[in-house]
Amino acid sequence: MPSHRIEAPLRTLMGPGPLDIHPRVYQALTSPVIGHMDPVYLKTLDRIGEKLRNVFATQNRLTHAVPGTGTSGMEACVANLMEPGDAVLVCVIGYFGDRIRQMAERQEVELTVLEGEWGKPVDPERIKEELNKKAYKVIALVHAESSTGVLLPMDEISRLAKEHGVMILLDCVTSLGGVDVKTDEWGLDAAYSCSQKCIGAPPGLAPVTFSDRALEAARNRKHPIRSWYLDITLLDKYWGSERVYHHTSSSTLNYGLLEALELIDEEGLQNRFARHLKNHKALVAGVEAMGLKMLVEPDFRLPTLNTVRIPQNVDDLKARGYLLEKFNLEIGGGLGALKGKVWRVGLMGYSSSAENVLFFLSAINRALAVQGCKTDLSAGSDAAMSELGA
């Protein structure tokens, strides 16, 4: 029986996520629903945990997927690691850093906010100054700020945090599976992502990892975590060997996640990172050769999400509406301070392809042209092709 009633146009998704998913992931979603305590399913959950450890580059036992979207992963990390009175440093250089700040405030922590310019990374010197001033419990940062397209270099920040014994909470929503996330090497205590970006599954799950130190801190809180749903000491009893019922894990979403993780294994993480980087470079080369400008300086560009400045006198909504209407192509608009100023062009997971790079260049060229903004598509295409090795 066909499902006539769902209006689901076949878009090309090149926004900040969700992205297009592989046919095998679609197929996995139709695997028979199974009980959350079924012994066969529990083995499936174990396999997901194992594969996520690989992607997070960690040995952390407590590595799994929270039943919710990426923001539930953020909340799981914030709410478990922070409690009233904790000294917390939140670095805000974009919309999602600000979301962490809002969540931290709700935990009634003793909050210090280190704000930086949107579109630039946080300066480690400023972090150093702050860490010298006060004994922080947690520093929270966004690895890949999907509102600005900045990838934060973590080596120096990790060194500083270790030196000061501060726990690191890292948002990897737009990095995990697309660029290196070195959980153990960087000494991350809590990190989260989502299923629908570089991982390549549908939205609805949030991969998370917690260090033993984070779990220990959660167990020894003075104030019980106010969220029962996201309490990692309870989640650990379901995900871990005790198998105590906590929530009805969605086999459907986890099958999709597992298949996406299998595809990552088959491709190999390093190959996958290289593919993301190559397509990113091609897109940037194309965009720049066409005469458009990137928001972020070359050293800090996120290979998975490209922020392109909207040319003057071009109407953002009209251009994106045109792409959607004429080409079924979704790209993202700017968030917060960057609203109307940038486009966010995602090249993640299955969506990170030469085909999508070239399609975008042609489509944006036309969308700009109809607004009287001329760009040089031939130059753009040549530059992209050369990065693509074609």
Add this chain to the structure above:
Amino acid sequence: MPSHRIEAPLRTLMGPGPLDIHPRVYQALTSPVIGHMDPVYLKTLDRIGEKLRNVFATQNRLTHAVPGTGTSGMEACVANLMEPGDAVLVCVIGYFGDRIRQMAERQEVELTVLEGEWGKPVDPERIKEELNKKAYKVIALVHAESSTGVLLPMDEISRLAKEHGVMILLDCVTSLGGVDVKTDEWGLDAAYSCSQKCIGAPPGLAPVTFSDRALEAARNRKHPIRSWYLDITLLDKYWGSERVYHHTSSSTLNYGLLEALELIDEEGLQNRFARHLKNHKALVAGVEAMGLKMLVEPDFRLPTLNTVRIPQNVDDLKARGYLLEKFNLEIGGGLGALKGKVWRVGLMGYSSSAENVLFFLSAINRALAVQGCKTDLSAGSDAAMSELGA
């Protein structure tokens, strides 16, 4: 390309949920993933809201599905309606009432717990006494306690709450879509359910509804709700006309939910309730004619989840393991105080069928026989057939 790697045996799911889902729902899950801000998708979300209003029998504008499992729905209701110092009355007659109690405690409310025997409903007289003692803000109850199989009659409780101006928070996890939930008539202020039981979709979403009074109370809290993810004032801005980005809504899960809601529309709510009741009566008649006993008295039996007492000298785990191994049949074990004492046999949504009733009777007869416990299958089958009109 086949997905060889996912081990997903085709169970017959007759536990407390998830249940088997209709082929059209599986098909809907493969509809193309779409962006959470796509205008076409926003219309889809509106349709889901509308259909959920029908199932909840409410005009509440704030009626939608929280991105998480049923327990996230519970937390959304508890965390938004309760804040530190609030006088709250929680009625506990089973595992899920106790889960509400635990969540309420974490909100640091002034908590009164009204405990009753597991397997019986709450006595409205005791609620009346409590409401006369103190000006409560909220009374929290479980409509269909899926740990015990009790359906709580709501008319008198609703009358009392209205009389005292107390807000009602109701767990409808195992009732919504299978038996009457009269949100407006009963004056519910917050109610929640899950996608995978009587609604008939995969797990991962939690239908919720909030009265205008509840939303107003959430807006006027003294203490901001500690959860950002489940804050209904923020969710309302995404679900409502403002369309402010809050989370990446899972089109996959919402397509499944929409198709399941379409199936409910096609069947008609009253027909659906009648089907659930008929199959429940058939199962009970069969079970009792076989010589087994139900936990709950006839007047308070939940048509969607049947609690059958495990006969003496029968090993619970061994019997359920046998059903799973020999017949790919999942039924639920007891929770908490009822562990090892009852089986929980779900007849919900697509799983509520004559076929499943008869299959269960045959299978449990055999599973008991191998443990030396003799039941009369012929009598059971005859009794069930007669209820089924066959």
